Amino acid sequence: MSDCLNVSKSMELWGRALELIPGGCQTASKRAPAYALGAYPVYVDRSAGCRVWDVDGNEYIDYVLGLGPITLGYCYPAVDDAIREQLARGIIWGLNSPLEIECAERMQEMVPCCEMVRFLKGGAEVTAAAARIARAYTGKEIILNSGYRGWADVWTAQHEPPSGAGVPECLRGLVKAFPRDDLDALRALLTKWKGKVAAVFVDEAGGSEAPREVVQGRRELCDEFGVLLCYDEIVTGFRMAPGGAQEYYGVTPDLACFAKGIANGMPLAAVCGKREVMQTATDLLISITYGGEALSLAAACACMKEYRSKPVHDTIRAQGQKLVDGFNAIAARHGVQFAASGPVMMCQYAFGYDDPGLNADCMTLLLQEMAKRGVLLRRGGLLFVTYSHDDEAVAATLAALDEVMALIRAAVDAGDVKTRLEVQNVVESFRRF
Numbered sequence: 001m002s003d004c005l006n007v008s009k010s011m012e013l014w015g016r017a018l019e020l021i022p023g024g025c026q027t028a029s030k031r032a033p034a035y036a037l038g039a040y041p042v043y044v045d046r047s048a049g050c051r052v053w054d055v056d057g058n059e060y061i062d063y064v065l066g067l068g069p070i071t072l073g074y075c076y077p078a079v080d081d082a083i084r085e086q087l088a089r090g091i092i093w094g095l096n097s098p099l100e101i102e103c104a105e106r107m108q109e110m111v112p113c114c115e116m117v118r119f120l121k122g123g124a125e126v127t128a129a130a131a132r133i134a135r136a137y138t139g140k141e142i143i144l145n146s147g148y149r150g151w152a153d154v155w156t157a158q159h160e161p162p163s164g165a166g167v168p169e170c171l172r173g174l175v176k177a178f179p180r181d182d183l184d185a186l187r188a189l190l191t192k193w194k195g196k197v198a199a200v201f202v203d204e205a206g207g208s209e210a211p212r213e214v215v216q217g218r219r220e221l222c223d224e225f226g227v228l229l230c231y232d233e234i235v236t237g238f239r240m241a242p243g244g245a246q247e248y249y250g251v252t253p254d255l256a257c258f259a260k261g262i263a264n265g266m267p268l269a270a271v272c273g274k275r276e277v278m279q280t281a282t283d284l285l286i287s288i289t290y291g292g293e294a295l296s297l298a299a300a301c302a303c304m305k306e307y308r309s310k311p312v313h314d315t316i317r318a319q320g321q322k323l324v325d326g327f328n329a330i331a332a333r334h335g336v337q338f339a340a341s342g343p344v345m346m347c348q349y350a351f352g353y354d355d356p357g358l359n360a361d362c363m364t365l366l367l368q369e370m371a372k373r374g375v376l377l378r379r380g381g382l383l384f385v386t387y388s389h390d391d392e393a394v395a396a397t398l399a400a401l402d403e404v405m406a407l408i409r410a411a412v413d414a415g416d417v418k419t420r421l422e423v424q425n426v427v428e429s430f431r432r433f
């Protein structure tokens with residue numbers, strides 16, 4: 001198969017977008033050059049189940065899935081019916097919606113740390129709110145953090161320009177990074193900043209699964225030093241297990257942030273936690289006009305009903321396991337240096353040649369050739385799976401990968417990976433902000 005994928009309408013739209021929208025789109029990870037520009041779709045027309053159709057009429061099995069929010073599948077009937085039913089009653093008012101209470105009660109039933117909850121709209125909003133609550137509750141300013149928390153100043157203060165430009169200098173140094181699984185490094189920071197740390201923020205997503213003793217050890221360290229433990233469950237929530245990473249690991253944080261998996265794609269996020277800590281939010285200025293917006297709350301309630309009544313998470317785990325095992329077996333069979341790893345509900349994958357440039361080109365070739373065969377992957381993952389990824393979709397994905405790995409092996413052997421790329425500009429690597 002050598003014919004190029006027809007993405008001409010996508011490319012025409014992308015050209016127009018670059019004139020109108022700084023960066024071309026609203027989400028850093030959706031910028032077209034991060035994929036295989038010119039050989040990979042940019043714009044979607046419609047979707048159903050685990051499939052999307054692009055504006056050029058090509059059909060794909062999707063593993064990018066809005067970067068994580070889709071857990072049940074696109075246009076999932078029980079969720080869309082709940083949204084339609086609520087739409088007929090209204091979206092937002094000056095009065096509050098009883099759905100806020102129903103949604104809070106459902107979260108309380110599912111999420112171990114959730115004694116009280118506030119609903120906001122995005123991941124960055126809830127992690128910023130959690131930082132504010134933690135600082136207000138403890139009266140301390142330093143936060144120890146491992147991982148990406150979103151674009152708010154509190155977190156971007158960790159970044160150098162250009163992505164970190166525009167953040168006041170006075171905020172820099174208040175958030176200190178630590179490697180997720182390194183308890184010694186965490187202890188060293190807690191010791192160095194003793195009496196000044198409000199909270200430890202961490203997420204359990206990523207290329208490797210955190211060892212259980214590390215997750216437990218982190219909780220114990222927070223208790224020993226009297227600091228709050230906050231889980232960013234924006235990726236892991238309602239995906240790793242119905243109650244998120246905290247249920248999966250059996251470790252209860254003091255605060256937790258949810259967003260992606262909460263409403264199957266509707267814009268809802270939640271900061272929740274222990275009553276005593278969350279009560280602090282009563283007096284803080286954490287308030288948005290669209291708090292209590294009812295379509296998203298109705299969607300979230302419908303999702304949580306599905307999570308409790310259907311084998312959603314068993315299916316996501318089983319299909320994710322088949323994909324990870326299949327990816328690794330196929331790569332090994334073709335002698336390609338490639339491995340998929342991490343929690344199977346959201347694995348990552350990488351080429352493992354000594355040459356980083358070759359790895360980046362192989363990744364672009366993988367994206368290009370899988371798209372041509374009707375499968376959308378993301379550069380390096382996270383590879384998301386939904387309840388709608390059936391055996392047929394998984395089998396078709398692995399069959400496509402078998403062909404593509406054969407092609408990549410031949411290209412590596414021939415030393416002509418770069419010349420097989422049909423992209424307009426090759427990104428050497430895509431740096432996540």
Ligand SMILES: Cc1ncc(COP(=O)(O)O)c(C=O)c1O
Pocket residue numbers: 067122123124125127147148149150151203205232234235259
């Ligand atoms: C772990 C984690 N935290 C926070 C965020 C920020 O969420 P949002 O993009 O909704 O602001 C993301 C986004 O990808 C994330 O992966």
